[in-house]
Amino acid sequence: MAESTKKLKKPDVKIVLLGDMNVGKTSLLHRYTERKFKDTVSTVGGAFFLKQWGPYNISIWDTAGREQFHGLGSMYCRSAAAVILTYDMTSWQSYVELEDRFLSLTDTANSDCIFAIVGNKADLTDSHAQASNPEGEEENKPARMSVSSSSLQRKQVNREDAMALYARVLHYKGLDEKACLPAESMCFETSAKTGYNVDMMFETMFELVVPSILKKRNEGESSTVDLEAPSTGKSNKAGCCT
């Protein structure tokens, strides 16, 4: 029974992973929680994980990058304390998509939401690593549909691009760059495959949301109601009763 009461703990704070399909969001989380890299299948909807971090319970939402679930993004982002915008370092397109498709989803997140820009697949960026890697489909090419896509997609994303995006994200959110965390510490280059920077990235994020937990505890639970209407286009709350 003691074990089950442990599970009843409410999450104190929410972190959301966003990004195009096949950038490796699930793989990053899997590397962090399971300490290994394995073939994953495309996420459906969103998956919820609870991470015990010291005395705090941190919930992590691993969302589907597929356009099919786009309408749900803002739902998963509701009152998030941190958003991890993830791209594939070997795919310029995945970087562009962050601004085009995913940034607006964060409108439902907390006003003091922390942003991180995370480039995954660092192991593939070296010229020698460009050769195909038989271990994981996800690590090779993004899905079967975009194999013959333009060279634009092949263009790599470097750290300067990520930092520029970070500045634009803050601008979008109407935040003062000087008052926020510096781009140098909020842009990460990781590899879910080798584990490079993965723990560091997640743990940095956990540390950063702790003040947000404390703030929330001080304010009490009253602030959790979000009046902003969700823009979940496809969803139909009427459900079965038609």
Add this chain to the structure above:
Amino acid sequence: METTDSPVVTSLHQSDKNEMQSENNIDSITEVEDHMTLPRIERSKETKLLDTLTENNSNPRYLPVDIQKEEAVVFDVSETVKAPEDGGHEDSGEFVVAMLARGKLEEQDVCKRISPPILETSLEASTHWDEDVTAETWRQHRKHVFVLSEAGKPIYSRYGSEEALSSTMGVMMALVSFIQSGDNVIRSVYSDEHTVVFMQQGPLVLVSVSSTRQSEQQLRNELLYVYNQIVSMLTQASITRIFEHKKNYDLRRLLAGSEKILDGLLNLVDFDPSFLLSAVHCLPIASSFRDSLSQILQKAITPNLVFSILIAKNQLLTIAQEKMVIEDAKLDPSDLHLLLNLIGASSAFQAGEIWTPICLPSFNPDCYFYAYISYLDPPECTVCLLLLSTDNEAFYAVAECKRKIEEAMQAQNALTSIAKAQSYSVSQVGVSDLRHFMYKPFDVPDNHHQLTQFTSPEMEAPYDSEEEKMRLLDLYRDMHGRIHNTSRPLKLIYHVGLRETLLAWVTTKFELYTCFSPLVTKSCAINAITKLLRWVKKEEDRLFIRYPPKYSTTPNASKS
């Protein structure tokens, strides 16, 4: 024993030869609705062996009233087809056959009765998206499935990338629209080795190219599963809306990442008879245990929860439903199959709790449910809880239900009992010569019609290899196809093959497929079936969900 049975085997050879000859005459047929009523090809294999049980039946209790005797009529199809058909249709029919079977028509080799053994197991299918579509190996796949839009844009191909196949799909669409322009609907094309079935669903066209010798109806049902799986992800309303808006929309944008779900579905369709029978397979457990699991589900509820489903080893343990919901409509087995397939394809999230919108097409093709999926026994991940809500914001409330369920199950040590539960062996039935069976009852108590179920033992030797399993399933499919033949349905088929004897029987109370050793005699088989039916009756409570439990979560249900 052997001497008395040998004539049976010989006569099988003869009838098989007859049938091969008749099949060689078949070149191609285009079945076109309305205008032309072509004679259907009646494959009257082993006609001579088909028999009724009336003469020598020793147990009248299980006798169906009107047994149809299969007639030995073989249409000479090549002649009948060519006479009434006008040039245009004939040409196009041959064109697609040429496209899809490339020159196979010329080969007048004796074709095998049942399709050749699987060249590669379809379980590998998911890795086949990058294969060379011009290669012979691509053409040799047992069953291709294509999905395209009305504008001829490729959406999905089971093998090979859609892009490489865009011209092939263009031809398919050209065929569909050509026939359409004459106010007709193309349904199927037959060649020596392939059956091509077309199905249009709204703005989508689905095509199956199969060498499995399945009936057109069966292939059509499979295509419907594919369509419904797509609807389960997007809803029919949004598919229609998208294409109304933009006719040449590339639906792959929305389905990107879902190919594995469709690949997985087609593998299940090939290997899991649930799809053929449109029925759900339950894991056999003691009825008292099933009741206690049901009670656990009934107690863990929250507003807007409509279905609570417990699954172990991909088989149903129990399912509880909201009262209002079952009054309105029932959960169709095919919806459950789509859900089970989705869970199978989501195996990567075994550690997390999934929250995803899903549409149940047979229930309501236009709206979403929100599915909560979580495994109760990590890291093994064999026991899965599925909770469906109509409220997209209900994640935390529904997750709370899971905690309650988990707690109650721990208190009863239910996971240990579930781990011990397993499908049964045919030897437990205690009928010699019986190798395998599938039994789908219709005569079950109150509420049972809410969920059609079937029971079947494990496939054991000699059906323990992938090839042999598939061969037995092909035989079942063949029997099923002939029992349910729309132009000439049968009640009973007794089929003597070289390697086994099969008996299929449909009454108002059940549908039964049995497989015996090849040397069984007819009276033996009938006795065996009597015993089998008695055994099923005795074990009924363990094999099936007898009374699906209900709960009420919406006291002030707002109906719109």
